[in-house]
Amino acid sequence: MPELFHVLAPLDALAVFRRAVPVRATVETIPTAAALGRFLAADLRAPSSLPSFARSSMDGYAVRAADTYGATEGLPAVLAIAGEVPMGKAPAIAISQGQAALVHTGGPLALGADAVVMVEHTQLVDNTTIEIIRAVPPGENVIQVGEDIRQGDLVLSAGHRVRPQDIGGLTALGITSVAAAKRPRVAILSTGDEIVPPHAAPAPGQVRDVNSYTIAALIERAGGLPLLLGIVPDDPHALRRAAAAALAQCDMLVLSAGSSVSLRDITAGAISALGQPGILVHGVALHPGKPTILAAVGQTPVIGLPGNPVSAMIVFHLFCRPAIAWLSGCPDPPDSPPVQATLARNIASAPGREDFVPVRLEQRDGRLLADPIFGKSNLIYTLVRAQGIVRVPLDKSGLYAGEIVDVRLL
């Protein structure tokens, strides 16, 4: 069976794939404290304002600002100390004109106060009298009600992936559980007569499974639940049966294909046999990674990954990661911006395809250097030795040593 590639540019391929895989999520309620890395399933709005009372942002004296106007070191304002406002309690002290009350950072003001003079700008005369040596406008050193967030404001949107500070923001509002997308189950089937499991001793001609475990870790990092379903021999019927069984127990299927052309045909055949709409993209203008298959069965995404490790990782990043986000209710997977580095050597490329080259990163003379690793893409240690990947855009015939390039971290 000849291989007829109708090769699409990576972004076009992604668009075709996305149209077949609607953004959706199965929702579950989880504790906020366990939500790190999870995708939110609903918009969250603030149930109350933060802070809920006006708080001092300094240790000092709560005052009526007008009482301090004109105060200087030479001509201080002299105020009577009405007492101390303790932390953690509603203020029991009210001040009137000419009075001040001791307050603490994060604590409430005294009733009637509208500003705080920091303790460094005061001089204690005696236990009942304080001199203010700097005038303050109303609101000075005060965190107003709702200044952090206001009741009803959008806190975080559906599809947002939770970071540590988001957990703090939510617990601050008393939101101790959230509706999150269930982690999509992503099944991985490895194919190839030459592949044996990692614990097996390979006979001559055999190799251990490399990609399944790398892909499982990438799935986990992307927010999915990897299901390692083992190795299937290069037999069309066996692969079809295994793929159908895998599909029945997952939300997304990754076929980590063997590397030979005939096996790629078997993979394509097995995917086509799974159901409609079937193969959407067969071949992407990408190097390495051209023989990528993007498919859908019903609305379940199915991806045929090229067999070599470098391709598999690049294709994972370009297509699997977004698909996991779509199945988590997130239309655009959050992606760290690339790091900029100076290219250490020229990279040649063919125009009309995107080239990806693993690089070592190294600080030298105060700049970050990206040194291309021109290893064959079928070597896993090319990736182990790399810290990043440089992309040569579709319309370029290469990149030059000394150019500043974008590096995606691995």
Added chain:
Amino acid sequence: MPELFHVLAPLDALAVFRRAVPVRATVETIPTAAALGRFLAADLRAPSSLPSFARSSMDGYAVRAADTYGATEGLPAVLAIAGEVPMGKAPAIAISQGQAALVHTGGPLALGADAVVMVEHTQLVDNTTIEIIRAVPPGENVIQVGEDIRQGDLVLSAGHRVRPQDIGGLTALGITSVAAAKRPRVAILSTGDEIVPPHAAPAPGQVRDVNSYTIAALIERAGGLPLLLGIVPDDPHALRRAAAAALAQCDMLVLSAGSSVSLRDITAGAISALGQPGILVHGVALHPGKPTILAAVGQTPVIGLPGNPVSAMIVFHLFCRPAIAWLSGCPDPPDSPPVQATLARNIASAPGREDFVPVRLEQRDGRLLADPIFGKSNLIYTLVRAQGIVRVPLDKSGLYAGEIVDVRLL
């Protein structure tokens, strides 16, 4: 009790802290497949070479290179097909002069072959005869034994933090379990009379615990095991008791201090009472984050984090993250290089301290803009709204709009 800061520059503070906290690890053996994000406890060397047999990197014909010399489209070399070398088996076919054998990508060569001609450079004459239209040198399209990694080579070093591709590299070598550093248990004690747990309804003057949960998530991300030990009131005896009890069950203690000066004194007192050497650094030339305490009890690191959320996160990154790495056997915590962005507005700073300003990141007109959020550092939503942090170095009095700045992602 007056606060007497002997303020150190961040790097000096880190050096003092590091001298008191020896790099060490408790070792446990874990499955390689579960090692993502873990720190390796020992150097790993390759038990065998990869690949273990010479593999074809193409679908094509294994040949003796000398038989192809001079071959062109107009004057092909004509070779006899000796058979097919199947995937996954030791080659049973040997070729002699004038012969070729069909091979598959990733499969072994025929015995006696030293190169592969890709199928695109051949023309099948009949079932027994093939024309070679392009000459190949010895080794062409062949992955030699040990080309990926050689037996005895260093695979990964002790202290390395495992990434997805490392898992693939290890399983490829049959290394299915590794010696990893036990995840250090990092206890978090929150202090403050005004603090209530997230599920409680704060009375007037009270606020919910924000930092503990953010810090717990940061600990997890840094490779530690967070132990949330709750909230202690502003009482010296209670805090000393709680800190001593926490210390007995953890490898590192973080005191998330209340924000008032008096409470900072209580925290410092409680840390001093825990044992020798005690407080190493009290005050770092950092804004926000100046009232940081770095201490050790025996060799156990103890950190007093400032109470406000922005400071706590910055100080976590500068001091807690490295300490978790040291307790995982890693002398220098792996750190992603910063992202470069164009500063959208001026940032003022005081020379003699490092200033950290949260920023929003935004793609505009093809460049990445970093827009400073000048919110007060006691607002958690300053961090929720930010995607990164910009550092103003010690010796600078500010940064200007339009400058390219380094952004650490949050």
